[in-house]
Amino acid sequence: MKINLKVWRQKNNNTEGKLVEYQLDKISPDMSFLEMFDVLNGELTKKGEEIIAFDHDCREGICGSCSMYINGRAHGPQTGATTCQLHMRSFNDGDTIVVEPWRSRAFPVIKDLMVDRTAFDRVIQSGGYVSVNTGSARDANETLIPRSIADEAMDAAQCIGCGACVAACKNASAMLFVAAKVSHMAVLPQGQAESTERAERMVAQMDAEGFGACSFTGACSVECPKSISLDHIARMNREYLGAKLTSTNVQG
Amino acid sequence: MAWVTQTLSSSLGRKVIMSLTGLFLSSFLIVHMAGNLQLFKGDNGRAFNEYTYFMTHNPVIITVSYLLYTSILAHALMAWVLTRHNQSSRPVKYAYSRPEANSPWSSRNMGILGTVLLLFIIIHMRTFWYEMHFGSVPMAEYDGKQYKDLYAVVKEAFSQWWYVLLYVISMVAIGFHLAHGFQSGFQSLGIRHTKYTPMIEFVGRYFFALIIPAAFAAMPIYVFLQVHGII
Ligand code: HEM
Numbered sequence: 001m002k003i004n005l006k007v008w009r010q011k012n013n014n015t016e017g018k019l020v021e022y023q024l025d026k027i028s029p030d031m032s033f034l035e036m037f038d039v040l041n042g043e044l045t046k047k048g049e050e051i052i053a054f055d056h057d058c059r060e061g062i063c064g065s066c067s068m069y070i071n072g073r074a075h076g077p078q079t080g081a082t083t084c085q086l087h088m089r090s091f092n093d094g095d096t097i098v099v100e101p102w103r104s105r106a107f108p109v110i111k112d113l114m115v116d117r118t119a120f121d122r123v124i125q126s127g128g129y130v131s132v133n134t135g136s137a138r139d140a141n142e143t144l145i146p147r148s149i150a151d152e153a154m155d156a157a158q159c160i161g162c163g164a165c166v167a168a169c170k171n172a173s174a175m176l177f178v179a180a181k182v183s184h185m186a187v188l189p190q191g192q193a194e195s196t197e198r199a200e201r202m203v204a205q206m207d208a209e210g211f212g213a214c215s216f217t218g219a220c221s222v223e224c225p226k227s228i229s230l231d232h233i234a235r236m237n238r239e240y241l242g243a244k245l246t247s248t249n250v251q252g
Numbered sequence: 253m254a255w256v257t258q259t260l261s262s263s264l265g266r267k268v269i270m271s272l273t274g275l276f277l278s279s280f281l282i283v284h285m286a287g288n289l290q291l292f293k294g295d296n297g298r299a300f301n302e303y304t305y306f307m308t309h310n311p312v313i314i315t316v317s318y319l320l321y322t323s324i325l326a327h328a329l330m331a332w333v334l335t336r337h338n339q340s341s342r343p344v345k346y347a348y349s350r351p352e353a354n355s356p357w358s359s360r361n362m363g364i365l366g367t368v369l370l371l372f373i374i375i376h377m378r379t380f381w382y383e384m385h386f387g388s389v390p391m392a393e394y395d396g397k398q399y400k401d402l403y404a405v406v407k408e409a410f411s412q413w414w415y416v417l418l419y420v421i422s423m424v425a426i427g428f429h430l431a432h433g434f435q436s437g438f439q440s441l442g443i444r445h446t447k448y449t450p451m452i453e454f455v456g457r458y459f460f461a462l463i464i465p466a467a468f469a470a471m472p473i474y475v476f477l478q479v480h481g482i483i
């Protein structure tokens with residue numbers, strides 16, 4: 001396949017970036033999108049040019065690092081998949097593909113297609129944990145949890161922290177991510193003890209990081225590689241409003 | 253009280269204000285539409301004028317009307333705050349983006365639709381509300397009692413084609429605003445359930461986004477056609 005690429009190149013966060021065009025002639029339709037970038041970077045290396053920086057790790061859709069905004073969509077045209085799970089057969093011979101980094105105030109560009117997603121880590125640190133002792137593996141079987149609730153928690157826990165929800169949202173809102181993290185613990189008994197503080201703290205941190213508010217467009221859920229449901233956002237809203245009305249925290 | 257201001261200025265709290273004011277305004281639309289249906293009575297405005305008399309003299313209605321003005325202001329102000337905050341959350345825009353692939357148009361353009369509505373509300377209130385309260389409205393007499401003949405003002409306004417057009421466009425805007433807004437308002441409050449969400453979506457899509465705007469749009473069209481002797 002022949003592919004024309006327009007890739008965002010930016011030296012670092014202090015310099016301006018721009019789209020740069022590249023032509024690739026011998027691309028196999030069976031290559032993943034990241035392998036196509038490997039080929040391009042190989043060619044750039046041979047020419048003595050600087051390679052394109054992009055994040056990747058597992059290359060099997062579980063680590064969430066391969067952030068790329070491809071042809072106007074987070075992780076490209078496929079739904080329910082990350083960039084590493086996207087294959088060149090999803091494109092046509094001769095296509096022009098525009099690739100940009102995630103765009104969000106809370107995700108500054110580090111270099112080229114790489115962005116700094118530590119804002120997510122700080123949201124998790126603010127409350128995305130349980131501090132009760134849940135014991136060893138066998139203790140898990142002692143806490144009886146109905147199958148439907150376990151499923152609900154697992155659906156939310158599938159979130160891989162990729163940031164596609166932020167990238168796709170017109171407000172660069174992190175609601176789906178934060179909601180998934182609030183939700184998967186809010187439905188389980190182990191998460192109850194800190195349930196109110198968790199929602200308060202995580203939402204406060206989310207706001208402090210500079211993410212936008214939710215307009216409920218649903219773009220996040222459509223573009224989420226794990227298809228996290230909007231139900232979790234509603235649950236977070238409930239948790240948060242309940243917490244604000246009942247917690248003993250009067251400082252805010 | 254720090255927690256109150258902190259809650260209401262958080263991203264979720266701001267949406268609660270949007271939702272409560274927006275849903276209250278939506279409920280007002282039902283009352284407003286039901287009353288205005290009197291225009292179709294063909295009694296030269298008697299029922300309509302009696303209804304406007306009731307609306308401007310009943311103490312409960314008067315109290316609620318202050319809540320209504322406050323809601324419009326709070327909704328518009330909060331819309332402005334939210335929209336600015338949301339835009340600042342993405343300082344560098346995408347060179348190429350295809351939002352139509354993942355979300356409905358109305359959900360992404362609530363601010364534009366709302367701006368149309370705000371302009372409409374200002375013009376609408378200037379023509380009718382202001383005239384009724386502070387302007388000079390001719391009087392009509394029914395059974396020996398004096399009434400302000402707002403119907404005459406309505407007839408005059410709706411005899412102009414451009415005014416009718418403005419109404420129809422604004423009703424299309426409110427249709428789109430509520431096609432997304434009505435169900436979104438419940439989501440903002442955390443009200444989402446397999447049993448009730450489909451009902452809320454149905455009511456939003458058909459009643460608030462279709463029937464109500466259509467009924468409102470029919471009024472100026474009907475009066476226009478009547479005044480010009482077409483029907
Ligand atoms: C005064 C002019 C208006 C402006 C500027 C305006 C603006 C907005 C904006 C920007 C939103 C979306 C907020 C977001 O991004 O989440 C919104 C939501 C909404 N609006 Fe309006 N609007 C106006 C009038 C109205 C009217 C007249 C109604 C009802 C009859 C209404 C009902 C709603 C509802 C129900 C929502 C959803 C709230 C939510 O998502 O929680 N709006 N409005």
Ligand code: SF4
Pocket residue numbers: 064158159160161162163164165166176177180220223224225226227228
């Ligand atoms: S909610 Fe989905 S899109 Fe958002 S970070 Fe988690 S996995 Fe990625």
Ligand code: FES
Pocket residue numbers: 055056057058059060061062063064065066082083084085
């Ligand atoms: S590289 Fe891990 S999800 Fe794509």
